[in-house]
Amino acid sequence: MVRQASRRARQAADEDALARLRAPRMAQGLIGHEQQARQLLEALRGGRIGHAWLFSGERALGKATLAFAFARALLRKAGACPDDGQDHAVLFDEPDPPPATEEREDPVARLFAWGDDEALRRHLAEGIEPRALVLDPAESALVEGGRASQQIRVDDVRRIQHFLAMREEAGERRVVLIDDADLMTTAAANALLKMLEEPPPDVVFLLVVHRLHRLPATIRSRCRQLRFHPVDSTRLADWLAERCREAPAADRLAAASLAGGVPGRALILLQDGCLEHYRALVAAFAQGEENAAGLAARGRVIETLAKLEPPRQRLLLELLRALPGRLVRNLLLETAERAGAEDVGLLLEEEQALRERIAAAGGKTELLHAFRQEIVHRLEEAERLYLDLKAVLWTLLARFDALMRA
Structure with a gap:
């Protein structure tokens, strides 16, 4: 009985940790990073997606959240393109356009709206979307019953090769998203580099890194780079006041001060x-x-x-x-x-x-x-x-x- 209770407690703790880990994937918005969202929107509209993107910056800034939003937009099913007289070289339809002023003010909301599909959001977050492969060492360790791994090994990267070898409908886009990509070993990075040098058609690689200097320059040079920066502290404090109303005001101010402009860090401190x-x-x-x-x-x-x-x-x-x-x-x-x-x-x-x-x-x-x-x-x-x-x-x-x- 004691062993069963202990096993159930460990299982519940692992499930809770996994839910926390996947929370950014399910998010329907984030604070800041309008410039980065605008660049992604421009790529979507112009059909100049490219084969690899690199999201870099401090941990918990919102890089993975925006990367998953971009992945959902990329994977959205084909439909009628906007009837605006322009040549949209995309495989999916864009939501009804907002007024120009609104679009300029909130490109982040625009990007999230483009890929707003609840089933796709859930499938991608849980790793069961057939057109996407998510490689996250922390998630792999939890699923396998261990602690968070500090490396991405060559065997992990080989999963990408198996994924790419699967037959898909002609012209259907696929996404490979690697979180904590700076944790790749030398052998793993070399294996990924070969794929980036000869990228398969209709496949987009999204790499999320927290320490850019640890990623080989050969990989960095083959990606379009988006650099993320801390949010203004006053704006972060206002966001926390709205997001964490139940927290004491003194704690919110302390979290905003300690977080250094990193929203995810502030949330963890409070929650x-x-x-x-x-x-x-x-x-x-x-x-x-x-x-x-x-x-x-x-x-x-x-x-x-x-x-x-x-x-x-x-x-x-x-x-x-x-x-x-x-x-x-x-x-x-x-x-x-x-x-x-x-x-x-x-x-x-x-x-x-x-x-x-x-x-x-x-x-x-x-x-x-x-x-x-x-x-x-x-x-x-x-x-x-x-x-x-x-x-x-x-x-x-x-x-x-x-x-x-x-």
Whole structure:
């Protein structure tokens, strides 16, 4: 009975994680990225689709959401082209055009409307659309019962070859979408490069990458590139006020500040309890190791973080990496305020306590710079060597304490 209950609990957790992972695929809109949507619309209307697109930028900006919207538009069934006297070299019909002013103002909504088909949305999100292949290492790991993979191997890319070998109706478009494409091994990237060098007819490759420099230049050069940038913080805060009305206003402001203009990051902070986990992590650095109670509190924080899903762990580590920069920026803004500036910048209570501990140690920018170097070094080492998260956090705390004593 206990084993069955445990198995059911794990299955429910995996299903929940899979639903979260697929949520961007089901989204019916997003904030920002009007310029990128406009370029995709122009390609659709002109019939100059090309064979490969590259969506690059920070994680959780909305790249995959827009890529799936574009995929739906590409796969929409053939129908009557708009009767506007123009030569539309497309295989599907466009929705009734909105007024020109509306189109200029909201190309994102326009792109989502073009591929607005609920059945297609669901089939593509669940990976059962016969005209599309979605390659996502995180999804594959969940489906296979493991943790999120940190690589796309050559065997994964060979699935594309099998997909392309399937017979389809002449002239019917197909889509290959690779999320986390920068996780490809060298062998996997070489296998994909061969397909891009001799692209099959009526196949469009969509690659989503978070670290563009990790993708070989030979692949980048064969794709049309769309670069995504953070959203304005004020606009993000307004969006959160509309999207997360149940969240306290103070939490929304904190999430908007911490997210750095990344909408998905802000949502995770508010909806998944990550904001409280981040507060606890910063407090572990702020309180020091003076007594057994402090060490025990640190241990509880680390044990909790180690049990989180990989996407939540990744977000917290990204925020930790950005923490020294936030503190330096706040320090500079505070100095500017004394000279007449108005905005000092928002720090959480725990961040302020950490800043005070650093100031009490006799240093400010120098210690923060050393702190940042230590975090970057340890996290890059952990990613490269697949180190245990608990060991990495304990090491970071010990190194930070040593900096405070130096």
